[in-house]
Amino acid sequence: MLQFKELTKQYGNFTALDRFTVDLESGIYALLGPNGAGKSTMMNILVGLIAPTNGCIYYDGTDISKMDDKFRDIIGYMPQYPGFYPNFTAMDLMRYMAQMKGIPRKDAEKRCLKLLESVNLTEKKDAKIGSFSGGMRQRLGLAQALINDPKILILDEPTAGLDPKERVRFRNMVRRLSDQITVIFCTHIVSDIETIAKEILLIHHGKLLKKAAIPELVEEMQGKVWEVLPDQDGIEHLLDEYPRSSLVSRNMQTAVRIVNDTKPHPDAVSCKPLLEDVYLYMFGDDAS
Amino acid sequence: MSRTAAAYQYEMKKLLFARKGWLILLCTVLLQIGIACFAKPYQYYSFDTQLYKEYAELYAGPYSKETERIIHASLVVSERLGEYKMEYEELSSEEMREQNQKMMLANLKTAALNEIQNKYAQLSACKEYAPEMTYDIEATEYFQKFGMNWAALIGMALLLPLLMLGDANCGMEQILFPTITGQKRITLAKLLTACSVSAALMLLCTLLQWGIFSVRWDFGTLAVPVQSLTGFGSCTIKSSISGCMILFGIIRILAAPAAALLLCLLSVLIRKEPAAITAWAVLIGCSAILASKISVFPVFSLYSALSGLSAAKTLSGVDTGFLIFFLLLKTGLLLCGTCAAAEKKK
Numbered sequence: 001m002l003q004f005k006e007l008t009k010q011y012g013n014f015t016a017l018d019r020f021t022v023d024l025e026s027g028i029y030a031l032l033g034p035n036g037a038g039k040s041t042m043m044n045i046l047v048g049l050i051a052p053t054n055g056c057i058y059y060d061g062t063d064i065s066k067m068d069d070k071f072r073d074i075i076g077y078m079p080q081y082p083g084f085y086p087n088f089t090a091m092d093l094m095r096y097m098a099q100m101k102g103i104p105r106k107d108a109e110k111r112c113l114k115l116l117e118s119v120n121l122t123e124k125k126d127a128k129i130g131s132f133s134g135g136m137r138q139r140l141g142l143a144q145a146l147i148n149d150p151k152i153l154i155l156d157e158p159t160a161g162l163d164p165k166e167r168v169r170f171r172n173m174v175r176r177l178s179d180q181i182t183v184i185f186c187t188h189i190v191s192d193i194e195t196i197a198k199e200i201l202l203i204h205h206g207k208l209l210k211k212a213a214i215p216e217l218v219e220e221m222q223g224k225v226w227e228v229l230p231d232q233d234g235i236e237h238l239l240d241e242y243p244r245s246s247l248v249s250r251n252m253q254t255a256v257r258i259v260n261d262t263k264p265h266p267d268a269v270s271c272k273p274l275l276e277d278v279y280l281y282m283f284g285d286d287a288s
Numbered sequence: 289m290s291r292t293a294a295a296y297q298y299e300m301k302k303l304l305f306a307r308k309g310w311l312i313l314l315c316t317v318l319l320q321i322g323i324a325c326f327a328k329p330y331q332y333y334s335f336d337t338q339l340y341k342e343y344a345e346l347y348a349g350p351y352s353k354e355t356e357r358i359i360h361a362s363l364v365v366s367e368r369l370g371e372y373k374m375e376y377e378e379l380s381s382e383e384m385r386e387q388n389q390k391m392m393l394a395n396l397k398t399a400a401l402n403e404i405q406n407k408y409a410q411l412s413a414c415k416e417y418a419p420e421m422t423y424d425i426e427a428t429e430y431f432q433k434f435g436m437n438w439a440a441l442i443g444m445a446l447l448l449p450l451l452m453l454g455d456a457n458c459g460m461e462q463i464l465f466p467t468i469t470g471q472k473r474i475t476l477a478k479l480l481t482a483c484s485v486s487a488a489l490m491l492l493c494t495l496l497q498w499g500i501f502s503v504r505w506d507f508g509t510l511a512v513p514v515q516s517l518t519g520f521g522s523c524t525i526k527s528s529i530s531g532c533m534i535l536f537g538i539i540r541i542l543a544a545p546a547a548a549l550l551l552c553l554l555s556v557l558i559r560k561e562p563a564a565i566t567a568w569a570v571l572i573g574c575s576a577i578l579a580s581k582i583s584v585f586p587v588f589s590l591y592s593a594l595s596g597l598s599a600a601k602t603l604s605g606v607d608t609g610f611l612i613f614f615l616l617l618k619t620g621l622l623l624c625g626t627c628a629a630a631e632k633k634k
Binding site: 047048049068069072073075077079081082083084085086087088096097099100101102141144148 | 291294295298302305306307308458459460461462463464465466467468469470471474
């Protein structure tokens with residue numbers, strides 16, 4: 001079990017993470033929050049890239065700062081927009097990461113090939129990374145994160161740059177892994193996690209606002225999501241008045257979907273909430 | 289294989305191949321060959337090599353009380369020789385000449401033997417008071433060229449920031465540091481790579497320099513004391529020129545890792561390649577200015593150590609020992625300091 005206790009990170013007067021406390025078990029945990037919410041700070045502390053100002057992280061009851069090598073041995077990390085050496089081939093990079101992750105050479109070769117196959121990069125294994133598209137880099141980033149068979153997998157915006165087919169493939173892969181391991185999945189894209197996440201961690205201004213399963217979060221939104229079919233002037237007026245709103249198509253017409261505690265318009269009808277509505281409701285103006 | 293060794297192996301591979309460090313090394317070697325081939329010798333003074341060799345054999349090692357005694361004695365003998373010559377010319381009778389001849393010949397023999405020492409005194413005096421009149425060996429002209437090795441320093445300046453900042457610049461640090469090898473071992477591997485690459489580069493450039501100079505100029509008189517060279521008169525290291533060449537070649541190679549680690553530390557602190565290289569050049573330049581202004585500073589100066597043989601001009605044997613000691617101490621401190629600075633960047 002992974003436990004965050006009162007984790008705080010300050011940069012001068014700015015608090016990037018404020019007494020963040022949460023317990024995580026195996027399964028996929030989606031970290032949801034607007035830019036600057038503290039998601040990356042939390043993950044960077046977890047992987048040891050930055051040190052916390054206060055607080056601790058425990059893995060199975062042991063402070064990870066005292067586990068040192070042992071903790072790094074059980075994590076796999078895929079940063080947002082992973083950067084690689086452009087002159088390395090995909091296989092070179094995988095071999096290098098295998099060495100850095102302490103995989104014996106005799107096992108490394110097989111493992112590298114298997115992982116490249118699982119992320120659909122077998123054909124490109126001898127191509128220079130410099131020639132890779134954004135999606136291919138993301139997939140290579142995932143492959144390197146999995147090379148040590150991690151017990152904790154940390155994914156920072158992993159689907160950025162992937163096409164829909166690759167996103168589905170990626171989701172399936174993460175879902176299959178998540179039975180035995182803890183996956184921390186940080187994203188802005190709600191659709192990436194709404195079908196696979198065990199629980200959602202909503203984070204804002206460095207604080208954990210809520211930790212709950214998707215049905216629970218959606219249930220709480222009952223009676224707070226509305227749709228209106230106004231005329232053109234009415235659309236602009238509603239969008240201006242309710243920042244937590246979006247445009248949707250309904251029977252060839254444009255409707256305004258509004259997240260609000262009270263009925264926003266006499267013609268508004270209550271509708272079934274989605275995870276995206278939760279996001280808009282929790283993060284308000286910052287969500288944009 | 290230990291994790292640091294594995295990281296070291298990959299750092300070397302990345303530096304030389306992934307970041308095209310081999311190209312920089314090749315350019316450095318070509319630059320060194322060019323500098324050594326086209327280096328213009330300093331103007332030297334006319335000199336009778338055979339005559340010099342006799343003086344040099346008499347003068348073993350640095351100026352000492354014994355040297356002073358010999359010089360004083362030779363001056364006395366020289367004066368007496370002059371007196372005898374005058375007396376001899378004044379003698380009128382043949383008989384008297386014969387009577388005195390034996391005694392005078394004995395004295396002349398003694399005087400002749402000491403004449404050479406007298407000439408040495410003149411040579412020393414010339415060296416001290418009128419360097420422009422110094423009789424010297426041809427070696428002086430190319431030994432003055434064994435100063436700072438600019439080619440090796442330029443090579444280091446181009447290679448090392450790539451090594452230290454390459455991972456950070458391309459975003460690989462984020463992936464590498466959370467591995468079991470970890471930041472400490474990777475930083476240590478980088479620093480060990482910096483040390484070995486810089487030492488190898490300095491060795492290569494020094495050997496090229498010596499090789500090319502030996503082809504261009506004759507190295508036939510290396511067995512004579514280093515004090516024989518212009519400008520080395522005050523040096524108190526008891527060594528031949530060849531001994532000094534080897535000693536200061538070794539010091540220069542030992543100084544290369546210290547200079548490399550200083551650049552690594554600056555790269556880690558500043559995080560910008562051009563700024564780190566500029567700061568490094570300024571620090572080494574300051575070290576050179578301080579070494580020339582403060583008499584005890586050469587012992588602590590990185591510039592002195594990097595300067596190689598030319599540093600021997602002002603250093604004694606004891607100073608050289610201290611220079612090596614402080615160089616090793618500096619290397620150790622810079623190694624620890626850079627590791628700590630990299631860790632603190634968290």
